[in-house]
Amino acid sequence: MDETCDIASPVKRRRAALLVAVLAALLILPFATQALGYGSLTSFATRIVITAIAASSLNLILGYGGMISFGHAAFYGVGGYVVGILYAHARSGEAIWGLMPGTSDLAVTLPLGLLVCGLLALLLGAISLRTSGVQFIMITLAFAQMIYFLFVSLKAYGGDDGLSVRRRNEFFGLDVRDDTRFYFLSLGLALLWFGFMARLVNSRFGLVLRGIRQSERRMAVIGISTYRYKLAAYVIAGMGAGLSGALMTNYARFVSPDMLHWVQSGELMIMVILGGVGTLLGPAIGAVVLLSLESVLAAYTEHWQVILGPFLVLVILFWRGGINGLISRLTGARCE
């Protein structure tokens, strides 16, 4: 564990240097790609940054808490729908249930998306966390599918076809239709999220959560109400996915039940695994790798899942620890 790692060790310093380099690269990325004539890469990078938030939020419960949720797309999609529905009402001028007017201001839609996803996670988590192990996997998958069917049947909001969001939300009057601005907005929120995660997993809360993963019974015996900690983590994770979904709807200018589909949950899990379970930046690495792999394979054949599927099986069978584990080995770390 980390405790055995000396703060001033060369390993930590090397990792810190790597982190600074990556951050610098992220900051100059839109300008560099434009200068080099690959302007569309900025858009792709935005997608990765947004997806990394969702993967990281899943990692909180899956990697640190040991709760294998196969229904994380529920919160991702609902976060997206909050933006979509508010936009639809802003356009039509009709108030939602005659109560709340629609809006397309990110300063309203984002907090509201977080709130809705948090409440949903509280409700679903309160029921799902009564189970554990394989039942938890099944029940989270089933609940996500329930939400999926709900939105498919909501014909008022497009049903199967989904909702178009013609214009991106404004952010305190700032127009983020420009791809570079939206990239920096997403990057800023992602950095905030990852900073929050870094503090959270090393706080007392995070330590309890990791303790629960190792042995829930042990934590219960030392007097900790494990259910409450798990539920709190589940709610935070749901809100993170909601944040990501809300941004994604803005990015794609579109939201549909596909965002809620179980394949989406599966993809988020793959990212967490590829990057390295229970590591802070693993999910971000996983998002980069999976999304890049998908777009490379998709350019090669439309049946790219035929390659991705077996690749995944091989990774699981023979390559443990994910890419982050590989990086640790390369930078000489033995303590992560």
Add this chain to the structure above:
Amino acid sequence: MSLFIEQILNGVQLGVALFLLAAGLTLIFGIMGVINLAHGSLYMIGAFAMAWATARTGSFWLGVPFGLAAAALTGVLMEVLIIRRLYARDHLDQVLATYGLILFFNQMATIIFGRQPLFLAPPSELSGFITLLPGMQYPVYRMVIIAAGLLVAIGLYLLIARTRIGMLVRAGATHREMVRALGVDITLLYTFVFALGALLAGFAGIMAGPLYGVTAGMGEQILILTFVVVVIGGVGSIRGAFYGALLVGIVDTMLRAFLPGLLRHFMAGQEADALGGGIGSMGVYLLMALVLAIKPKGLFPAHG
């Protein structure tokens, strides 16, 4: 009234198919401790193989054994090549590896058979209707499915409760180490159980083919309902899978059939249809939530 009975029968028919899947899933989990997401793929492979062989030979009765063999063989290959390496792993690895298998099988099905669903008619011997009550007719094919499914359920019960191999299966579920220590070839037993589960899934797929059409991704739609069944019935319990399957099958069918009509008494027709359809498809998940709120381990927990 006759509509009501007809829908009950439809519910039982869905329940029987769900039981065939749930029994295999829960056996595999109960005995090997593996959660197999690709169980739905075996269902799909059975259906596709049957549809292919039926189209080739022109005979449903040749298609059926071919579909069964394809599902069982795929199951054996899957176990020997991949699943076997996952027994000692945690659930997360099992979920992701079998998820990878789903991606592969679904895409292969799309490559070979295209995106359009294949429709095939039930065999001529089983087409037509029987009269159950005066003025009430029911398709023969659906009746046969119910009967076949119940027969398989009884056969499975006899196999597990009355035979030596069933005894080993039961012992393997509760005292794995002891069975191994007594010199039973546990590797072979595991492969057998997996093949049995694949066979049952393939059988369910074969029966569903003529009703719903055969399409890539058909396995996952029903797999998720199967999960609901297993959670409601209690993981690892075949008895639970049986009652859970019937309950889910009937509740799902009834809600979809009657809820829009009921709601139409309260609201406009179109909205009632949309809302009724939505709640109808959510119904079994709400049922699951209700059951878990009362009994977190399901209705018939396997151990204690």
